[in-house]
Amino acid sequence: MLNLGPHASFIIAAYAVTFVVVAALVAVTIADDRKQRRLLADLERRGITRRSAANPRPAAKPKVSRTASEKGSA
Amino acid sequence: MTFSLTHLANPTRFLNFAGAVIPSLAGLAVILLGAGLYLSFFVAPPDYQQGETVRIMFIHVPSAWLAMFAYVLIAISGLGTLIWRHPLADVSAKAAAPIGATFTFLALVTGSLWGKPMWGTYWVWDARLTSMLVLFLLYLGLIALWQAIEEPGRAGRAAAILALVGAVNIPIIKFSVNWWNTLHQPASVIRAGGPTIDSSLLTPLVVMALGFTVLFILLHLIAMRAEILRRRVRALQQTQVAQAALTGA
Numbered sequence: 001m002l003n004l005g006p007h008a009s010f011i012i013a014a015y016a017v018t019f020v021v022v023a024a025l026v027a028v029t030i031a032d033d034r035k036q037r038r039l040l041a042d043l044e045r046r047g048i049t050r051r052s053a054a055n056p057r058p059a060a061k062p063k064v065s066r067t068a069s070e071k072g073s074a
Numbered sequence: 075m076t077f078s079l080t081h082l083a084n085p086t087r088f089l090n091f092a093g094a095v096i097p098s099l100a101g102l103a104v105i106l107l108g109a110g111l112y113l114s115f116f117v118a119p120p121d122y123q124q125g126e127t128v129r130i131m132f133i134h135v136p137s138a139w140l141a142m143f144a145y146v147l148i149a150i151s152g153l154g155t156l157i158w159r160h161p162l163a164d165v166s167a168k169a170a171a172p173i174g175a176t177f178t179f180l181a182l183v184t185g186s187l188w189g190k191p192m193w194g195t196y197w198v199w200d201a202r203l204t205s206m207l208v209l210f211l212l213y214l215g216l217i218a219l220w221q222a223i224e225e226p227g228r229a230g231r232a233a234a235i236l237a238l239v240g241a242v243n244i245p246i247i248k249f250s251v252n253w254w255n256t257l258h259q260p261a262s263v264i265r266a267g268g269p270t271i272d273s274s275l276l277t278p279l280v281v282m283a284l285g286f287t288v289l290f291i292l293l294h295l296i297a298m299r300a301e302i303l304r305r306r307v308r309a310l311q312q313t314q315v316a317q318a319a320l321t322g323a
Binding site: 002003004005007008010011013014015017018021022025026028029030032033035036037039040043044046048049 | 115116120125126127129130133134137172173176179180183184187188190191289293296297299300303304306307310311313314317
């Protein structure tokens with residue numbers, strides 16, 4: 001058994017607080033990430049999507065040179 | 075590097091990047107923290123003056139470093155929000171604030187638990203401890219500001235201004251032990267002339283600091299991903315309401 005001397009309670013308390021607080025931070029952060037992913041997936045399943053996802057950008061049109069008459073009408 | 079940062083400025087690209095690196099960072103954090111804890115308890119010797127209580131340093135110092143690092147990150151993100159209007163700057167700042175607040179809280183609590191056996195008191199109102207408490211209050215203020223303003227863009231700009239004003243506290247924290255009389259020991263790792271700590275104590279401290287830093291980056295990436303998704307959910311919910319209004323009209 002590790003001998004932490006006369007101030008063992010302070011050392012153990014410091015590590016215990018750190019462990020509990022960091023574990024809670026990790027749990028809350030991961031839970032929030034999962035919640036947002038679940039909410040987004042639920043909305044998308046109901047057909048509510050972002051404009052960029054609903055209307056993907058069409059492929060670029062091939063560049064064609066305009067005729068003299070087209071240039072005149074522009 | 076510039077190309078990479080510009081590339082990641084797109085939230086969708088950032089989400090792909092985060093998804094790819096998060097598992098590796100999680101593994102690295104577990105390995106570094108495991109090794110750091112082993113070194114802290116089974117390899118590091120007791121200090122000749124402080125005895126076994128020096129082991130509190132291995133969690134107290136990395137917590138304090140990250141408390142300041144997170145705030146500097148928020149302040150730089152504030153510049154990104156106000157000057158360059160970087161799409162991820164506000165997301166980065168908002169995601170870092172609760173993590174920074176947590177490490178500041180841990181620095182304060184572990185410092186008190188180290189102070190009682192060494193100084194005979196949990197708390198003194200000296201410059202180092204008080205400026206760290208101010209940093210904690212700044213974090214709480216930033217979090218409250220983001221919660222109080224509903225529109226993310228407005229909240230981000232207000233928080234960026236507060237973060238930049240509060241950044242003056244960071245050099246005060248760092249140099250408080252040199253500028254004023256305090257019970258807190260002066261800098262012994264990051265200082266001109268190199269560290270004054272023996273390598274038997276410095277090695278576990280560096281390994282723990284690396285572990286804490288990787289954990290911070292990991293949590294920051296996860297929190298940023300959650301914040302980007304929260305904004306997408308909000309936008310979609312607004313679209314849903316608009317569509318319902320049109321249908322009803």
